[in-house]
Amino acid sequence: MEGTRRRSTTNITKPTHKLIDQDETSTVTGPKPSDALPLPLYITNALFFTVFFSVVYFLLTRWREKIRNSTPLHLLTLSDIVAIFAFIASFIYMLGFFGIDFVQSLILRPSPDVWAAEDDGEDEVDLLQEDARIVPCGQALDSTAPPPPQKIAVVPSHHLKPKVVDEIPFPTTLNEEDEEIINSVVAGKTPSYSLESKLGDCKRAAAIRREALQRITSKSLSGLPLEGFDYESILGQCCEMPIGYVQIPVGIAGPLLLDGKEYSVPMATTEGCLVASTNRGCKAIRICGGAASVLLRDAMTRAPVVRFGTAKRAAQLKFYLEDPANFEVVSTVFNKSSRFGRLQSIKCALAGKNLYMRFSCSTGDAMGMNMVSKGVQNVLDFLQNDFPDMDVLGISGNYCSDKKPSAVNWIEGRGKSVVCEAVIKGDVVRNVLKTSVEALVELNMLKNLTGSAMAGALGGFNAQASNIVSAIYIATGQDPAQNVESSHCITMMEPLNGGEDLHVSVTMPSIEVGTVGGGTQLASQSACLNLLGVKGASKETPGANARLLASIVAGSVLAAELSLMSAIASGQLVNSHMKYNRSNKDVSKVAS
Ligand code: ADP
Numbered sequence: 001m002e003g004t005r006r007r008s009t010t011n012i013t014k015p016t017h018k019l020i021d022q023d024e025t026s027t028v029t030g031p032k033p034s035d036a037l038p039l040p041l042y043i044t045n046a047l048f049f050t051v052f053f054s055v056v057y058f059l060l061t062r063w064r065e066k067i068r069n070s071t072p073l074h075l076l077t078l079s080d081i082v083a084i085f086a087f088i089a090s091f092i093y094m095l096g097f098f099g100i101d102f103v104q105s106l107i108l109r110p111s112p113d114v115w116a117a118e119d120d121g122e123d124e125v126d127l128l129q130e131d132a133r134i135v136p137c138g139q140a141l142d143s144t145a146p147p148p149p150q151k152i153a154v155v156p157s158h159h160l161k162p163k164v165v166d167e168i169p170f171p172t173t174l175n176e177e178d179e180e181i182i183n184s185v186v187a188g189k190t191p192s193y194s195l196e197s198k199l200g201d202c203k204r205a206a207a208i209r210r211e212a213l214q215r216i217t218s219k220s221l222s223g224l225p226l227e228g229f230d231y232e233s234i235l236g237q238c239c240e241m242p243i244g245y246v247q248i249p250v251g252i253a254g255p256l257l258l259d260g261k262e263y264s265v266p267m268a269t270t271e272g273c274l275v276a277s278t279n280r281g282c283k284a285i286r287i288c289g290g291a292a293s294v295l296l297r298d299a300m301t302r303a304p305v306v307r308f309g310t311a312k313r314a315a316q317l318k319f320y321l322e323d324p325a326n327f328e329v330v331s332t333v334f335n336k337s338s339r340f341g342r343l344q345s346i347k348c349a350l351a352g353k354n355l356y357m358r359f360s361c362s363t364g365d366a367m368g369m370n371m372v373s374k375g376v377q378n379v380l381d382f383l384q385n386d387f388p389d390m391d392v393l394g395i396s397g398n399y400c401s402d403k404k405p406s407a408v409n410w411i412e413g414r415g416k417s418v419v420c421e422a423v424i425k426g427d428v429v430r431n432v433l434k435t436s437v438e439a440l441v442e443l444n445m446l447k448n449l450t451g452s453a454m455a456g457a458l459g460g461f462n463a464q465a466s467n468i469v470s471a472i473y474i475a476t477g478q479d480p481a482q483n484v485e486s487s488h489c490i491t492m493m494e495p496l497n498g499g500e501d502l503h504v505s506v507t508m509p510s511i512e513v514g515t516v517g518g519g520t521q522l523a524s525q526s527a528c529l530n531l532l533g534v535k536g537a538s539k540e541t542p543g544a545n546a547r548l549l550a551s552i553v554a555g556s557v558l559a560a561e562l563s564l565m566s567a568i569a570s571g572q573l574v575n576s577h578m579k580y581n582r583s584n585k586d587v588s589k590v591a592s
Helices: 022-029 041-069 078-107 112-118 121-130 137-141 176-186 192-199 202-217 274-287 311-322 324-335 369-386 407-412 426-431 437-454 465-476 480-486 523-532 544-569 573-580
Strands: 004-006 018-020 250-258 261-268 292-302 305-307 342-351 354-362 391-394 415-424 489-496 501-511
Touching: 041 078, 176 192, 176 202, 192 202, 250 274, 250 544, 261 274, 261 465, 261 523, 261 544, 274 415, 274 426, 274 465, 274 544, 292 369, 292 544, 305 311, 311 324, 311 342, 311 354, 324 342, 324 369, 354 369, 354 407, 407 501, 415 480, 415 544, 426 437, 426 501, 437 489, 437 501, 437 544, 465 480, 465 501, 465 523, 465 544, 480 501, 489 544, 501 544, 523 544, 544 573
Parallel strands: none
Antiparallel strands: 250 261, 292 354, 292 415, 305 354, 305 391, 342 354, 415 501, 489 501
């Protein structure tokens, strides 16, 4: 956790701890009162030290003299008076510089109980150690400089225990009106979800929600950036109740030479080695003339579940839907939902008197879940005329099957089904991949095929397809949860030319991607789609962009499979991961 806590040095009336962000961090390293001194601090200190001890010595000597001479102590000479003034001045100076810091450190030290009440003790030690960092990571990565922070005093609500947050420097300007709204959210009078509609300003809503959340939880969000994001762009489409955004680095692999064209593949990941490994695979493929892909099928699916009084009635609807004579009328009803959704087939399965109807349709450049759902709803309404006893239990009955591992997707496909292949020359296997054709073929058979069979894998006959699928999905605004079925992949490695060369292929039946809709329209994701030349809707051939993106995903998986399998075959895997994928920082200090 990036949140940082430390002992407060200002505006604190009781032993406590508080949240801190970059503003306070800068206060710690910023101007000090001593900066106002005409001389350097160490010279001033030395001067006052000397004065203090000299006058103490002088006054003690004078005191002894007066006692010896029986002179009354209150009779002062000019030098006595000057010495007393010098004594008082130097004493005040030293108290100011050393005494107050000491007294504050005693008063403001948080009691162990306060820490323990919040979190586990060990974590706190780590957090305090982490506080030594001058600039929070999030801030360092944020390319846009936030405006000067404004300090806000918390007005404790009577609904809540007084919070330990005395002041929270905040990187966006919050005015008095905002302060009132924050207090209202903290007090539970204004629902957090209503801020966008009430304020009509998404950025302000996010800022206020975030501030309220920090106060309610007494947890800092200082590492989670707020600035530099278009909150209007996600309203009603991508994310509710935003408080900031998570930064994920995007690496670039390639060029991937696929079907005669080169692509630079953006991968959003925090797994070291992944981009480097994919890059190496791309290199091997490119030297050997590139990879080739074929789109086998393009259809998104949705399967509602309906119930009848008897299994016989459920079967009647199954026969009706699967009769080619009825397809035209059903598809006409389905296709009314969109210019792009075109019904391709309906596959039915019975469970007693319950019927599951798996509608498959093309969806243009959209991933297509919304589109297919609308078409299915049209058909269900239409079927109700001829089957009034049909009880619709759910628009999705999991026979679709979305975001769950399932054999139906592995066997029938969902989204784009793609096969991608390449021939890797023996010398490239040896010189670039540092292994042999024989070792790769054997490892693939024993790991990706036999090993996965032994594990009872469902579509998992590969080494790391999901790594590449997830990284490209996040970079290009796909739904990362669909990584589940989109990563179904069987990797084949077979000897060619008497074992001199290698034929490698990946077959992926369920790549669910789109270039319009969902997260694809957001600025960063859209830039990554643009890099691949597949941004938005294809003007010439609707669906061409999404299909090309699916082929690029498969091509990238092919490259990464080659590279990882080679690393394992040659025993390099552990070494390279130790080098690129293992933090050499003390992780206990970063842990939360
Ligand atoms: P999804 O079905 O993947 O959830 P959305 O319904 O959010 O996608 O987005 C698809 C929208 O984009 C539809 O309204 C559709 O009419 C529109 N659209 C525009 N051009 C295309 C295209 N080439 N392919 C698919 N949809 C398109």
